[in-house]
Amino acid sequence: MHQDTEACYRAVKSKDRRFDGVFYTAVRTTGIYCRPSCPAITPKLANVTFHPSAAAAQLAGYRACKRCLPDATPGSPEWDLAADVAGRAMRLISDGIVDRDGVDGLAARLGYSTRQLNRVVSSSFGAGPLALARARRSQTARVLIETTELSFADVAFASGFASIRQFNDTVREVYAATPTELRGRRGRTSASGSIVTRIGVREPFAGTELLGFLALRAVPGIEAVDLEAGWYERSLDLPHGPGVVRIDLRDRPAGQVPCRFALADARDLAPALERTRRLLDADADPIAVDEQLGDDPRLAPLVRRRPGLRVPGHVDGFEVAVRAVLGQQVSVAGARTLAARLVDSHGRELDLAGQHQVTSLFPAADALAGIDPEEIAMPRARGRALAAMAAAVADGTVALDRSADRGEVRDSLLAVPGIGPWTADYIALRALGDPDVFLPTDLGVKHAAEHLGIDDIARHSEGWRPWRSYALIHLWSGLSGQTNKES
Template sequence: MSPIQTLDPESCYRAVKSRDRRFDGVFYTAVRTTGIYCRPSCPARTPAFGNVTFHPTAAAAQAAGYRACKRCLPDATPGSPDWDVAADVAGRAMRLIADGLVDREGVEGLAARVGYTSRHLGRLLTQELGAGPLALARARRAQNARVLIESTDMTLTDAAFAAGFSSVRQFNETVRDVYDMSPSELRGRRGGSRPAHGTVVMRLAVRTPYAGRAMLDFLALRAVPGVEQVDGDTYSRTLALPHGHGTVRLRLPDVATPGETAFAHAEFSLGDLRDTGAAVERVRRLIDADCDPVAVGDAFAGDPVLGPLARRRPGLRVPGHVDGNEVAVRAILGQQVSVTGARTTAARMVAEHGEQVATAVDGLTHLFPTAAAIAELDPEHLPMPRARGRALVGLCHVLAEGDIRLDRGDDRDATRSALLARPGIGPWTADYVAMRALGHPDVFLPTDIGTRDALRRLGVDTDPRELAETWRPWRSYAQVHLWRSLTEEDD
């Protein structure tokens, strides 16, 4: 994570002059003469260099007294890729704030999760991101509020509390401060049809290129009946959220052109609209929305193995997940069995131990079993070897107790070490969890059967571990390219 002091004004201004969309969400441009802040690609006339300042977050610009541009809507951008790549405290805190932890547990809860006092955390975030945790959470609430106001038919009072505000007065003041419009005026700007109460329709911004078809294929191959399904170009699944359950239906873009912003169309159906922010953030993790695909592609451009694969499939993303505990369970179920076999076992567990829920999506009938529910099972009676069953139940016990957390808020290396210390958890399982649950961009699975098959088909006889050293710090993306190469002939 780059501190606010390291934003180079000359480089930022060049990006603004060229209206480079790749920097949308990476920094924000504030214009002294107008009192507004914009995304770098704003189509308005470029302000003079002496009239602008640059901020690493929208919250920093708001804290400096600027309001959001009504033309380019700077909050409707992908998040900074630094937040996902960085494993430092600021990056971890940003991921937890985006998930709504400050709204649910306050600054003290956030500080406890990252292992600092609230005062020290405030100083650190202000230094790194230009704003403290309350200001960062306020900016996130304002963005959620705008989406709810413009995309749903709920009352403004309901929208206020669904966005995470503690009072209608706070909601009104924040929306006016940030957007220079009242909530009623924002609602008057929208067009088109309005979805039903409890349904939130959003466009989730992603950087291009974006290989949406490849992401959909990956999810379809592993979709667990009752929890997930793929129908044509739409991926749907149930969601376990802080205040209840819900569903999401996703349509992903497939755009090969770089340097633009594309949108994944998401329709959420939520039992409690206070879960809007958490649901959006978890789905963004699932589809790797904040990745910088140009940086990844450039890193592989001259590589004799990955270069052709990256050119064939630009914008390939690392599939994340909406629930880290679910990833861990499914990783253990997948030890030494095929993807189809793991999915069959997972489906059986869902039917027997998952909570049955009513949804509006045909085929979605259950939530994935919780760690607490699996921890209560007798490992001797699970449909797998006994040693694996004991490993599964034992891990779920520590997950249920909170001794290990798999939500991108804890230190990645420490979490991986904690997983490896568990009986029956080896490097493949720990690294797979790190890649998909923790969002680690630099994980490689040298012993994976798919990895070895892909390299063999590509005519590579170099030791996978040695080869992967040249792919740092994007080895997770290299891993997905290798997996994808196994199915390229079917495209």
């Protein structure tokens, strides 16, 4: 969109929050870049340029606006809609893979050469993987500076910088302020051992409905919910150690979701944030979704009742896959009970200081790959499917981290004995962030179709493309949320 100057400028003049994260506005006269909804006086068209990423604006010599914090915006909804190589690369960069494995490691995960990947990513985002990773590091550093008591040296290395000098230079360049000045401007700090921040979302955001969906499926040990207080908590298995996130989904500022992280290693803040964003479906464009689904007179009442409904994602693709297998042919409550038993018998103790309601990490893929199906209180065929799927994830045959093409992932899942279309598509819905999944054979969907007077739900759903995943959540949430056979 950044190439359509007139459309971008109209969005800037209207302060339209929908375009935050879709493009960035750079102002020549001030040398800063902003989000489209920045409350400052709209600059003249002749004085602005538009960029597809914060990194592209930084490469052009602009620094971040101190008023609107453009690096804290939602991501582009196109990343999930297209799910092309550039979008998948951006997800992995946000997860910190460049800091851990370098650009070569990122390219290997995506199946591209380093030169090809640089060309593809630069053409989409106006900056290569290294520049995008640098922009992410600067955002992580700002969060740590403003919300923790960590020394600046610890902040530098936790954010992924190679040296304190590089950290200082980047912070001054991006924010036009020293680390000391950033820390001096902060408000309250976090509780000891925790990091408090906010994840940007586009409004409307149906946080209460998302909380209800997660509460219905919460597995004791790895998840906890307080519906009255409006929070959801869960454990995180991160690259450098365990973590816990608590998300406030009810009482929140407009356009933001408050989160509190407890991490064994501060270097895991970036992946913890990215995985929480996936859980929240933070980059969705709810207005575009609701406008299209609301055009269907059968679905319109559900859309009006729950504007901004999100597709609940997940923090761990493997966990989704296991719970999908456990949920085959059983109720939500039954699947939750089976998952709790699996966590109790094969989960890992959460060794993390602080007060948390969660106590365990979900079992690792290699641990479940060697499980004896006879040990699991479920039909043998389903137990064998669980072990086979775990083995496929453990050996890399199936990639559930959003690095691979969705069609290829679906094919690899269907090749696993005991994994059928419903299970593969449910995994795509929650683990891969596919916005256009539909489950016409699901019991809850059939009940909803009957209630709405739709005879052929599979054919009727074609009119909901490319947002059928959101239509599916509307059907489950609005009519038969407790009867579908999913976990």
